[in-house]
Each structure stands twice: as C-alpha cells, then as structure tokens.
Amino acid sequence: MPKLAKNCIAGLALILVLVLSFPIAVLAQSEQAITGTLRVEINEERTPVAGVDISVVQGGEEVGVETTAEDGTFAVTVPGDGAYSVTLNTDSLPEGVTLQADATETLEVRVESGNNKAVIYRLVSGDQGETSAFSDQAGKVARLVSNGVRFGLIMAMCSIGLSLIFGTTQLVNFAHGELVTFGAVMALVLDNGTIPFLVAAALALALAAGFGAANDLVIWRPLRKRGTGLISMMVISIGLSILIRFVILWQVGGDRQAYSKYRIQEGIEIGPLSLTPRDLIAMAISIVVLVAVAYMINKTKFGKAMRAVADNRDLAESSGINVQQVILYVWVLGGLLAGLGGILLGLDQQVRWNMGFDLLLLIFAAVTLGGLGTAYGALVGSLVVGIFIELSTLVVAPELKSVGALMILIIILLVRPQGILGRAERVG
Amino acid sequence: MDILDIIGSALKAGLRPETAYISLAAIGLNIHFGYTGLLNFGQAGFMAVGAYGLAIPVFAFEASLWVGLACGITASVIFALLLGYPTLRLRADYLAIVTIAAAEIFRFIVRATGLREITGGSNGINGFSSGFYEANPYTSSVGFELGFLDFNYTAREAWVMTVGWGIVLTGIAFTYFAINSPWGRVLKSVREDEDAVRSLGKNAYSFKMQSLVIGGVFGAIGGMILALAQGSVQPSPVDLGPTRTFLAYAALIIGGTGKLWGPVAGSFIFISLLSFTDTFIRSAQAEGWIDESFIAPNEVGIARFVILGIALMLLMTFRPQGIFGSKREMALDV
Amino acid sequence: MSRSEAPAEIESKPGATKPDPILKVSGLVRQFGGLKAVDVEHLEIERNKITALIGPNGAGKTTFFNLITGFDQPNAGEWTYNGHPMKALGPHQMAKQGMVRTFQLTKSLSKLTVIENMKLGAANQVGESLGKALLPFTWKKQEAEIERRADALLDRFNMSHMRSEFAASLSGGQRKLLEMARALMAEPEIVMLDEPMAGVNPALTQELLGHVKELREEGRTIVFVEHDMDVVRDISDWVVVMAQGQIIAEGTHAEIGANQEVIDAYLGRHHDEEMSSDKAQESGTESFSQSEPDENSGLEKESNDE
Numbered sequence A: 001m002p003k004l005a006k007n008c009i010a011g012l013a014l015i016l017v018l019v020l021s022f023p024i025a026v027l028a029q030s031e032q033a034i035t036g037t038l039r040v041e042i043n044e045e046r047t048p049v050a051g052v053d054i055s056v057v058q059g060g061e062e063v064g065v066e067t068t069a070e071d072g073t074f075a076v077t078v079p080g081d082g083a084y085s086v087t088l089n090t091d092s093l094p095e096g097v098t099l100q101a102d103a104t105e106t107l108e109v110r111v112e113s114g115n116n117k118a119v120i121y122r123l124v125s126g127d128q129g130e131t132s133a134f135s136d137q138a139g140k141v142a143r144l145v146s147n148g149v150r151f152g153l154i155m156a157m158c159s160i161g162l163s164l165i166f167g168t169t170q171l172v173n174f175a176h177g178e179l180v181t182f183g184a185v186m187a188l189v190l191d192n193g194t195i196p197f198l199v200a201a202a203l204a205l206a207l208a209a210g211f212g213a214a215n216d217l218v219i220w221r222p223l224r225k226r227g228t229g230l231i232s233m234m235v236i237s238i239g240l241s242i243l244i245r246f247v248i249l250w251q252v253g254g255d256r257q258a259y260s261k262y263r264i265q266e267g268i269e270i271g272p273l274s275l276t277p278r279d280l281i282a283m284a285i286s287i288v289v290l291v292a293v294a295y296m297i298n299k300t301k302f303g304k305a306m307r308a309v310a311d312n313r314d315l316a317e318s319s320g321i322n323v324q325q326v327i328l329y330v331w332v333l334g335g336l337l338a339g340l341g342g343i344l345l346g347l348d349q350q351v352r353w354n355m356g357f358d359l360l361l362l363i364f365a366a367v368t369l370g371g372l373g374t375a376y377g378a379l380v381g382s383l384v385v386g387i388f389i390e391l392s393t394l395v396v397a398p399e400l401k402s403v404g405a406l407m408i409l410i411i412i413l414l415v416r417p418q419g420i421l422g423r424a425e426r427v428g
Numbered sequence B: 001m002d003i004l005d006i007i008g009s010a011l012k013a014g015l016r017p018e019t020a021y022i023s024l025a026a027i028g029l030n031i032h033f034g035y036t037g038l039l040n041f042g043q044a045g046f047m048a049v050g051a052y053g054l055a056i057p058v059f060a061f062e063a064s065l066w067v068g069l070a071c072g073i074t075a076s077v078i079f080a081l082l083l084g085y086p087t088l089r090l091r092a093d094y095l096a097i098v099t100i101a102a103a104e105i106f107r108f109i110v111r112a113t114g115l116r117e118i119t120g121g122s123n124g125i126n127g128f129s130s131g132f133y134e135a136n137p138y139t140s141s142v143g144f145e146l147g148f149l150d151f152n153y154t155a156r157e158a159w160v161m162t163v164g165w166g167i168v169l170t171g172i173a174f175t176y177f178a179i180n181s182p183w184g185r186v187l188k189s190v191r192e193d194e195d196a197v198r199s200l201g202k203n204a205y206s207f208k209m210q211s212l213v214i215g216g217v218f219g220a221i222g223g224m225i226l227a228l229a230q231g232s233v234q235p236s237p238v239d240l241g242p243t244r245t246f247l248a249y250a251a252l253i254i255g256g257t258g259k260l261w262g263p264v265a266g267s268f269i270f271i272s273l274l275s276f277t278d279t280f281i282r283s284a285q286a287e288g289w290i291d292e293s294f295i296a297p298n299e300v301g302i303a304r305f306v307i308l309g310i311a312l313m314l315l316m317t318f319r320p321q322g323i324f325g326s327k328r329e330m331a332l333d334v
Numbered sequence C: 001m002s003r004s005e006a007p008a009e010i011e012s013k014p015g016a017t018k019p020d021p022i023l024k025v026s027g028l029v030r031q032f033g034g035l036k037a038v039d040v041e042h043l044e045i046e047r048n049k050i051t052a053l054i055g056p057n058g059a060g061k062t063t064f065f066n067l068i069t070g071f072d073q074p075n076a077g078e079w080t081y082n083g084h085p086m087k088a089l090g091p092h093q094m095a096k097q098g099m100v101r102t103f104q105l106t107k108s109l110s111k112l113t114v115i116e117n118m119k120l121g122a123a124n125q126v127g128e129s130l131g132k133a134l135l136p137f138t139w140k141k142q143e144a145e146i147e148r149r150a151d152a153l154l155d156r157f158n159m160s161h162m163r164s165e166f167a168a169s170l171s172g173g174q175r176k177l178l179e180m181a182r183a184l185m186a187e188p189e190i191v192m193l194d195e196p197m198a199g200v201n202p203a204l205t206q207e208l209l210g211h212v213k214e215l216r217e218e219g220r221t222i223v224f225v226e227h228d229m230d231v232v233r234d235i236s237d238w239v240v241v242m243a244q245g246q247i248i249a250e251g252t253h254a255e256i257g258a259n260q261e262v263i264d265a266y267l268g269r270h271h272d273e274e275m276s277s278d279k280a281q282e283s284g285t286e287s288f289s290q291s292e293p294d295e296n297s298g299l300e301k302e303s304n305d306e
C-alpha cells in the first residue's frame, strides 16, 4: 500500500521536524536537583527574591548550598533518589521579607524516580500588616478584573484559531494547546542570548505559523482526503497532542523556565492597579492583533472566503473558492495566534511543557461559551472566562480557580447549548 | 541484552494488575463508545471517583474496605448522572469536552489544600489497603517458568491480579449478556442513529444514561483496583489525568471497539508493548547504544507517552476497526 | 374503491374540519431566523384515511413532520392526537402513543442487520430493561414472537433475502423500504411517511402502494409526503397542499388538480412579499420556479441520504 507508506513517512517527517526543532541537549537535563523559586507578594505582584541561601543536607552531611538567582530560582544538585532536608537561611532574606508565620525553614523531602523535586517556601513581605491604600474590596476587584482581562486577551488569541478551525473543518482539535506551547517553547529555545528577545519571538512566531501549516498539510489534509470521520479525527488530534507534548517534555524538560529578559519588572501604579510594562505591552499587542484579526475576517477577501467555507463548504467550493487553501491559511493563522498567545503567556507565567494543554480546557470553556466556530464568540468567551476565573478567587482558593470556569462551561451547555453568540443547530 | 528476556518480561507485564485495571476502564469505554457511541473522554475521572470513593472512607472515617467499595460505586453512579444530565442531549463533541472537564474538576478538587484532612490534598491517600492485603490467601510468590517466559509474581501482585482479573472476567460476562439482549440492541441502535431509535418509541436519552452509568461503574472499579495495586491514590495527571483515559482508549481501539474481548486483548497488547519499549530502551542504554544526551535515564518514562500518541494516531487513521478487525467492518466504518 | 372518495361533508378549503380527526393542529409556527418554515393555521387529519401532503421543495413538509412528531420545537402552536395535547411530549413518547414516522433522509442502522433493524421496531419489549436483559429466559419467548412478525413483514416487503445483511449494504430504495417496515413493527395507529417512494424502483412502488392501502384496511391512518402525482392520485383519500409553510389548499385529488393557487405555487408565481429575495434563495424556495407539477420532480431531489 504505497499510500499508507507515504502517509507513514509524512507522519515520521513531522515527528522528525518536531524533534529537530530543538537544539538537542541544550536544555535537556540529566541531573537531579532540588529546585524552587522564591517569590514574595508585593502589591499583588509575585516578585522574585534573590540572594537567599538554601542548603541541602542528607544524613547529617551537607550535599550543597545555592543562592537564589535574580529570578528567585535555585537548584541544588543532589546525587540521586533519597530523603533530603532543605533549609532556608532566614538571615539571608532581604529586609522586610520573612517566612510565612506557620512555615518552617527546614523541609524534609524525598527525591524520587530520577525526577527533580520542587520545594516551596511561602514568603511574606513585612509591610503586609499595613493596610495599603487599595486593599479594600473595590480595589481588589479592580485588580482581579484587570488580571482577568489580561489573561482573557491572551486566551482569546489561543481560542480564535481553535474556533476558526472548527468553523471551517468541524474538527475539535485537542492538539490546539500544543500550538500554544510550541510558540512559547520555540521563543525560549531561540532566546539563548545571541539574538534579542524580540527577534527570537518573531522567529518563533514564524515557526509557529509554519507548524500550523505543517499540521494541516501533513495530517489533516490527507485525512480529509481519506474521508476520515470527525470522531476519528478528534481521537487522532488527541494522539497528536500527547505526542507533541511529550516530545516537548523530552526536549526541554519538566521545569518552568523564564525568558532571559522581562523577568522582573517594577509595577506601574494606575489607580488601584499595578501593572508592569510587560503586562501593558502584552495587552496592547493582544488588542492590536485581535483588532487586526477582526478586520481580516470582516473586510478582506480571505476573511470572506473563510466565512463562506464555514457557512457551507460545498457551496463555497462550487462558487470557485479554493477550500483547501482557505483551510490551510486558517491553520497558519491559528498557529500564529496560538504561538503569540503562548509567548505572551510564557512572559506572564513562564514556559512549561504542558502549559498549552493546561490551558486547553479553559480554551474549550471560552469557545463553547462564545459558540463554537465564531471568532467573536471566542473573544467574548475568553474575556468572560478570564475575568470569571480571577473573580472567583474572591470566594474560592486560588488553586481552584479554573474549576469555576469549567463549571460554567457545563452550566452554559445546560442552558444554551449553542453558546452565547452561536446559532442554533439545524435539526432533522 | 537478550531480546527474549525483554519479550518475556513484556508478556509478564501484560498480565500485571495494570493491565487488569486498564481492561476494566476499557470495558467501560467499550460500553460507552463501542456500543452506544458516547464519547466519554473522562474515564479517568470515573477511575478517580472510584479510587477516592474507596480510599476516603477508610482514610478519613476509618470505615471498612467494604464501605469504601460501596461508596466508590455509589459515587461513580452519581458522577455519571451529574455528567449525563446536561450533556447527553448534546452533540458528541460536547460530551467529550464536558467529560474531560468534569474529570479534571474532580481531580483539582481532591487535590485542594483545603481538603487535606479528607483527600490528602496533593499527596493523595496511602495506607487504606491493609485490609485488602490482610485477606491475601497467597503467602509466597506465585507462578511458573517456561523457557524464557517467567510468570512469577509476588504474593501481593498475585492477590491483586486474582481479584482484578476475576472482575474483568465478570465484566466480560456482563457485557456479553447485556449486549446480546434487546437492551443491547437499543444501545447499538443509539450508536447508529438516535433519531431512528426515538421515532420507534424508545427513550434514547434514558438508554444513553444507563450506558454512561454502567460504563462509568466499570471505570470506577478499575480505579479501585488501581488504588489497591498501588496502595495509594494520587491526584497526579499520569495516574488519574486525561492521559490515563486515552491509554484506555488506545487499548480499546487496538483490541477493537464494539468487540466483546476488544478491551482485554487490547490492554494486554498495549501494556506489553509499552513495557517492551521501556525495557528495550533501558537495556539499550545499558549497552551504550543510546547516548544519555539523547535519552537521559529519567526520560525513558516519556517513551510510553510518545508511543501512546503515535499509536492513537496510526490506529485511528489506518485501523479504526482494531488490529483484528476485518476488511468488511472497515468498509462499514465510514 | 369507495373509500378513496372523499366524504361529501368535508369542505375543500384549507383548515377544513373533519368528522373524526385523529390529529388536530392549530397555530403551528416554526421560524428559522427570519424564515417562517411552517405557519399552519389549522389542519385536521381524518382517522383511517390516507392523506397526502404535497408541496414544492422547501414548502415546510419535513419541518411540519418534525414538529408534530416532537423532533423539533415550534415557536407557537398546539396540536392534539386523539384529543390529547402533544406539545409537551418528547418524540419517543409520541411514538409510544402510536404516532410513528419515517424520515426523508433514511435513518437505517448501518451496522445492524436488516432483521435486527426490524426487531428494534417492536414496542414494549421486556428485554429492553436492563434488569431483565441479563435474564434471557424472561424475554426469549417474546423475542421469538417479534422475530416471526419481523420475518412476515420482510416477506411482505420482498426483503426476506436481505434478512442477515448489514443495513449499510442496502441501496437507497431498499433502505426506504426497511425503514417503513421497521416503523410498522411498532404497530402504529398513525404512520407518517416522508417521501417513502423516493428512490424505490417503479416496479416495487406499485406493490408498496398496495401495502399502504392494506394499512388503511387494517384501520391505520397514513399521512405521506409525495411528489409523484400519479401516486397521490392512486392512493390518497385527501390531499393537503403546502407552500411556503402554509396550507394553501385541501381537497380530493381532482379538486386539487383544478386549483389555480396550487398550480401557481408549483409554478412559482405565488410569492410571499415578506420574504427578501436572498432569504428565499437560501431556503430553497428558488427551486419552486424550476419544479413543475411533473410526476418525477421528486425523484432526483434530495436523495442524498448516504
């Protein structure tokens, strides 16, 4: 079966491209370490704490001492699996920063199965006792809303691609989160000090767009030609998601990593809000990009063709639109937007191998909320979900904040299956 | 390295408790997806509900394991009803999204620090299984050797295997009788076309709900076997997160969806394959064939997920009817 | 056959009252966006008669069927079946009460065999409850009886030789037959057939018409959508004409054939002012102007049921 062979080779080629995209071993780590990041909340901003000594002891013998870096991170290399006690030297803490009242300076940990072990110290800033001018409820709400908008805008960029791909091909792409991770990780890999970060980010975006195109050309277009069913395609997208995710894990390791620049920034006070220039730039970029996408969808020839394909594929085809090409462009756009979303998210929360997958369910929530297949729906849904997530921390623990968003996903489906802006489905 | 030894140990792994609980999860998915066409992407959630349902009463309330068993099953029924109520009227892809979301919601909640007293938070729960192992009739290792095949299991493993595989066989018998009845005929018809079923006066919604509950209970029992085999439940993504669900899906598809023995055959083949690769890479490293800078020792575990991903893609593309499926079925599989 | 003559007391006008209506519809409206796909002021279906529902493509016949069988929800309107209001019921509940329909785009269960398809149709099966399903002795006897009935029906529809084939391997016409036979397994009081003859070979059509008449002799009521005027003339006791969602005429076949409004509707001269021209196009009303009251016009359209 030569066709089968061809497809297999194409698939392998994709994997190869994926693997070769990483400067192998630059980032792969082969040593075990006890790691962590010291941060303290100042004005609702998690600020890294540098210059703190962390020592690791095993069986009474000191294994290593490290001092936290500029970004608050530390990694003490350990000889292997086993029990260690980790101690934070409180004397080395900067002025005004202390351990949280109920926390101890020495932690007993086990390093297991060849993995790194992360430890967490909860620090508080001394001036926390003082009531700051904006610690009242209204100020808090304003801050949460601003965080929500910021996160929602980033999420919107990730969601629009998913929604447009669904609109034009009916595919629910479970591998969309990996497009997000791919962009973020490529920027990380290219951001190795030799080129400015912005150049690295631009190159990463080009790669992300290419990756989107490769997804369509290598996998989805041939599958559409084969007439593979939508449910099969959905399962295939899951396989693809797992494959890409774990290849990325293999290549970049399991830790959170930050871009070289923009790590620590002073907040700018705007009313009750404290935003770093990085946040402001991220929001500005998101808004500009989203406006551009809206313009493209509404005004350009491509946008019209895309809407025609989404509306009725056969009709679009017979009226002379090159449907396969439109779909390819949608994938390019989707890869580009997701990649940009990934980079902005990486700036915000650092880069991690499963960042996109962790975001995927929230993206689904946003897209379902707005109505699958519509770009505006994805935007509105993302903002609603972003703001909702942040506001929910007023009543639930922050670790549970995405639970609320997933709950509204389910509730929305209960009351309005087609989403807020979606159209009712054709019945019968 | 000795390839026969690796094959032997892979086959041995294929009978281990892991295969039994994946089989149970896949038997559940077979009822959902194979016979009813329900796309449940949250089977790991059912497993988690079962595992925690079993462990919490023992851990937090010092109840007996039997109470835990009853709680686990009841909880999974309730979970299915809660999930099914909003989604079973919706399109298949919505069910998929909601089930995966619900499974994650459950995992996030049991992981929460605030619930540490009850669920153990992110450390999970240990030490609830002593009652189970006290009942272990085996006192020493069990098994036999045959050439390069070494099927010896520790007494502990053998006990979990006895119980686990016993339940798997019961599950197969259940599926056999249920599916070859008028009830099963309605289920299969729902898979083919719900509206046709409705137009003939059958409540398709109710049948889908029954299917969701029953397949979910199988998943929950699988989760209990997992908890007992490991002696702990952990809210980790690998144990009870989405990849666990898709491992079960891969097993089901390999064995053949909608086939009685599909889940079991597929689980055996897939777990053996994963074990084979794992051992193979490790011995290749020991021999120095694979450089550590290419695959570090702590990265070997990643291989099974890479294979999982590839397997799902290739199977769904080229053999959606399973590796034993016939051409004829393939033709029907439009 | 004397029965095919319309009862003298029924007026030939839209919404006419009938002496013994099994189904009464009033004020039924279904809108899709700005388009009123169904807008039926009043319609009664006479018991134990064969009623043909005709009208150009896009007239709203299928949507009308969907509404009264519970597969779609109206924006407004009521209907009663045997005097019971039906609006609140789901499709399966309506079917249980004896109102069974077939679909224009056939819904055969591809991966089930023909005989399994048939057996599914039977109502009140003991073995369909899970508790009993696991105890075969509770349902085996009923199952044998159902199978006997299914085989008899298959024989009647000339499909016995296909008994163990997967439904997926049937031709479009055969699927239509299977679906009709399967509906009869449910022993309905009223059968609603949406274009049952489309795609069925002409030789078989004659036989099928015979079966439909037999159904009436058995005391059932039949409503069917059909484009072939010969068929309509041959078997229907009463003809209802729909266009642009409304009932524009009712009467015997002869009366309908002479009705100017009906001819206009088919020739596309009748035009609804409310409807903007591009909406009309979207909704398929454009095909009005091309479709003539030609007997074959129904055959080539919309047989895209694969």
Ligand SMILES: Nc1ncnc2c1ncn2[C@@H]1O[C@H](COP(=O)(O)OP(=O)(O)O)[C@@H](O)[C@H]1O
Pocket (backbone or CB within 6 Å): A425, A426, A427, A428, C032, C037, C055, C056, C057, C058, C059, C060, C061, C062, C063, C064, C282, C283, C284, C285
């Ligand atoms: N689910 C739907 N959504 C939007 N428009 C619909 C839908 N179903 C039917 N229509 C429109 O309603 C009108 C009536 O369609 P239909 O009932 O199928 O006509 P018929 O069966 O008489 O050919 C058509 O214009 C059709 O396009």
Ligand SMILES: [Mg+2]
Pocket (backbone or CB within 6 Å): C061, C062, C063, C104
């Ligand atoms: Mg129709």
